[in-house]
Amino acid sequence: MAKMMYRDAVVSTLHEEMERDESIVVLGEDVVGGMGTEGGPEAIGGIWSTSTGLYDKFGADRVIDTPISESAIMGAAGGLALTGKRPVAELMFADFIGVSLDQIWNQIAKFRYMFGGKTRCPAVLRMAYGAGFNAAAQHSQSVHHILTGMPGLKVVMPSTPEDVRGLLRTALRSDDPVIFLEHKALYGVEGEVPDGDYTIPFAHARQVRSGEDVTIIATGLMVGLAEAAADTLAEDGIGCDVIDLRTTSPMDEEAILDSVEVTGRLVIVDEAPPRCNLATDISAIVAQKAFASLKAPIEMVTAPHSPIPFALELERAYLPSADDVEAAVRKTLSYR
Amino acid sequence: MAKMMYRDAVVSTLHEEMERDESIVVLGEDVVGGMGTEGGPEAIGGIWSTSTGLYDKFGADRVIDTPISESAIMGAAGGLALTGKRPVAELMFADFIGVSLDQIWNQIAKFRYMFGGKTRCPAVLRMAYGAGFNAAAQHSQSVHHILTGMPGLKVVMPSTPEDVRGLLRTALRSDDPVIFLEHKALYGVEGEVPDGDYTIPFAHARQVRSGEDVTIIATGLMVGLAEAAADTLAEDGIGCDVIDLRTTSPMDEEAILDSVEVTGRLVIVDEAPPRCNLATDISAIVAQKAFASLKAPIEMVTAPHSPIPFALELERAYLPSADDVEAAVRKTLSYR
């Protein structure tokens, strides 16, 4: 066991996996940093420090700095994956799927199916997502719901350094394209990580707190809010079953349904705006498959139907809070 | 009252509105057709024949044929709308949001909010969507759920020529960006259209059949399946309340909730794959706001979690059918 920051969990896993597997190739904007400058390669790492030292260790062939051309980055990842490599392509901000979605959605996700199952496209697409940095409307978004809806992609949302390492290993050993979503506000968070070459399978949710009164489902940064709310509620003797999904595609439906069968009450926390998001997705699954167990309306805690504002006060109002989660739990409990 | 095809409802409304409002400008690939050829402008219309005659009537300034550059088309629509025009930009296939999403999602949808409410961006973005043409994985998709989830956009999905005319007028008079989704398989469908300059407000669903046993919600091509299923079920004395949402953002929640309060049973039909789609969205709203009325699990009839296949038999298996809707209704009714 060692303590490690979330961002270091990313870098260290990349280092280890690139050593283990020669076919892994990293590419993205400033993943080396300093290319074409007097300071030279690695003068400075990527802006998230999630690729530090890779270039020095693995060289220019396997660590490729790219121009600002996200479609070409994602497309190149597709081409690399189709020809035997395992690209790890970085989108600096998840919001940049806007300029590269075709390659992710219409190409990478669909190759195998369109080509009759003959090909594999083991591309790992890493993206920093999420609000909380006053980075405003184009640098703060959650995109997991959009990508979860796209057949052919797997979507991973680690919430702890331990999960980063276990899930990134699994991603790098998967033969399908994986979207690996790293929350910006978690990069600096520290946590214990187990030793050794452990992996965490996809579609295996993590029970964060256990309780029998209400189920709370969350991912990424939202897991922390759910935990905080659960701890507060525990003081009042309210037991929350807090589930961190870890992956949204594939998703651990069983864990969700099993929990709701016990609690009969469900709160889903989602950082995305309310329409057609992951909260509605889970709600719909439960309303179809665990209907008989439900004792109260399903509550969703989400961002509002608005772009993400810049000002501190507004962004705080935009983001779900532990208080919101707590209120939703109390609301569902008060339903008779 | 006149009979008119869905595609002609689009063209005729564009003709009338462009006459009424000088600020309307049409742009897109082959919206003129024949530019730079010996045949000359309008030698041939767009591939959907939804802009025929516009160039001849309104000239090169207001009907602009563009290169194959969807980002630039959408971006130009944004720039036109910010500077006092009302662009109607055509994406030939909705699947091409893949190469132009940034301009739709991060620019057009967000200008007003980011700029503190000072600007208006009255862009109408028309797109042909949907399966049924053996056009395979990249030319057949439904994208309404993706766009409905994006704050700042309005999303319209007409299912009849009458609604095309009424809703397109409203879109062209709206001061917000509107996504206007035209189903390819409906272009050739004929229907009665009222005379005169009528408009249909957004967020006003249409009751297609009325009944007290089950609510069926659908949009676009799916409305026809719901109708067919309802008619079959009526023979068995089962009354279906069939609701065509017409717009998904804003959405007529009241119509949905009112109906479910009566029927207590809900089937939602969505042409999109199952995850994070409009069916889950509606299900979640109902499971939160009309929970007490629900007598049975909410059933969803959707496409499977797979890309869209080419072969006739596969595409047929992919698309929801009237039989699927009927089965879902019977399933929800059998629940006690």
Place this chain on the structure above:
Amino acid sequence: MQLSREELVQAFRRMCTIRAFEERLHDVIATGEIAGFTHLYCGQEAVAVGVCEHLDNEDKIVSTHRGHGHCLAKGCDVTGMMKEIWGSSEGLCKGRGGSMHIADTDKGMLGANGIVGAGAPIAVGSAISQKIDGDGKVTITFSGDGACNQGTTFEAMNMAVVTKAPCIFVFENNHYSEHTGFEYAVGTSKDIASRAEAFGMKVWRGDGCDFTSVYETMREVLEYVRAGNGPAAVEFDTERFYGHFEGDPQNYRGEGEIDRIRETRDCLKIFREQATGAKLLDDKELDEIQQAAIDDVEAAVEASRAAPRPQPDDVTKDVYVEY
């Protein structure tokens, strides 16, 4: 013509196969027997064949919506392709892809593509892969004059230059993107190649209706790229004999244009004149080759008609390797 007799025969055979394949499809589609959007390659055969005759299975190509010619030139199975277009479960892609998504990675054919301009970035990735492997192999991406206006194409060119990837951008300028003329849609001071040049690539130009021109130009291009000089681009002027897709009434064409290009710009005719003129092959031999190609295609059509159809349950197969 500096090719051996054998090479010449093979090249002509390939061009004839493409021609026969497309002409046959043209007829079949008119009857409604098969569905979907189909874009025929008739008229451009010399480009695909003149390029691909230089390649082996380890060299890759990335194709477009108008991909049949590229596939056939790269060695994809005629019957497998026809079955695919017919939507059979025995098709090259099990009927899931159809005309616009034929791929055969064993043959180094990384896929046709329904999205205009999407191929170029994929090709750069494949070429980076080859550069890492260091085996002198290349990836070729075909793009039309319309595709050269798509942002992805430019990004890919720049990316290839920056990464020094052995990627070759072959532009097939058939003067039309759908129903729009090249002169209108492609802003340029000269041509497509000159745009590529401004990205720092060495460029070539050739006559895409003349197999020899394509073949000899590509010999130079490939020598340059295989030697590790990074990417290159080449523009071939060519002709599209049919409409943009099947069903296109083509009213945008000039009076007599189709007759004229069929008469003066037919790569099969031009090849025949050159081959007979140089006394390398005679008309009888050429006729036999052409007939053999037609027979092959006819057999493929018959096989496709008799081929098994996909099962409805297969609709969700092969979305993932493992989910």
Place this chain on the structure above:
Amino acid sequence: MQLSREELVQAFRRMCTIRAFEERLHDVIATGEIAGFTHLYCGQEAVAVGVCEHLDNEDKIVSTHRGHGHCLAKGCDVTGMMKEIWGSSEGLCKGRGGSMHIADTDKGMLGANGIVGAGAPIAVGSAISQKIDGDGKVTITFSGDGACNQGTTFEAMNMAVVTKAPCIFVFENNHYSEHTGFEYAVGTSKDIASRAEAFGMKVWRGDGCDFTSVYETMREVLEYVRAGNGPAAVEFDTERFYGHFEGDPQNYRGEGEIDRIRETRDCLKIFREQATGAKLLDDKELDEIQQAAIDDVEAAVEASRAAPRPQPDDVTKDVYVEY
């Protein structure tokens, strides 16, 4: 220097305001008083001002993530901008946009932009609008050397050529995109302008650290574009004095690079030398102008500190005109 005294004073004042604005922000951000990603324009002032001094409110500009200079040059209110960056509800965008999304359409400023390359297509739309109105007005889009690799920038150039829109592509080549050098990321046979040229545009080049060079170059460019000749492009070589964003340690810079560019490439110094050399303005006058700019900015900072904060409920306002 062919400008009137008045014009010179105004141009210098504008450059000084930008400089003061950015220097002040640099200090404040270091203290943590304001948040968000901020990209300072210090060093590039001559470009924004040399361009915008030719424009009125009906001429439009579209800006980038590094947008403060463009906004100020186009006449946006200093205090309104500072309040916006502070996140006040009295900010130019009510605190919703922040540094990367400042806009003021009344002034013809169509928005900074957080997405690299997104501005160019928007500018083309605005220019098409102006072409329709036929009033000789133009739209200018600023792009960095990094943005010139984004597909949208190329698409926009081509679209402008095709539509003959009065759009001017101003490339500010400050040699860096984030931490990556121009030489590495921009594949070209020559420079950015030569790429634009290949799209069939007339292009110009100028020294972006020399106000006179920018101003005189733009006079020609604007004459050409306003006359209805379609789009044009111009590349200015310039310098970025600070890091990519505030917080950037800049280890990628060469030894002494910042000192050198501050010493030899400072547009304020160069302007001063020219103005005093030509005896158009003396040092004292220039000092006064500079001090006035600093004072203005200081007042804006004070006003921003005292300005009201947004209300949480405002978070969902102005998403739509009507929903």
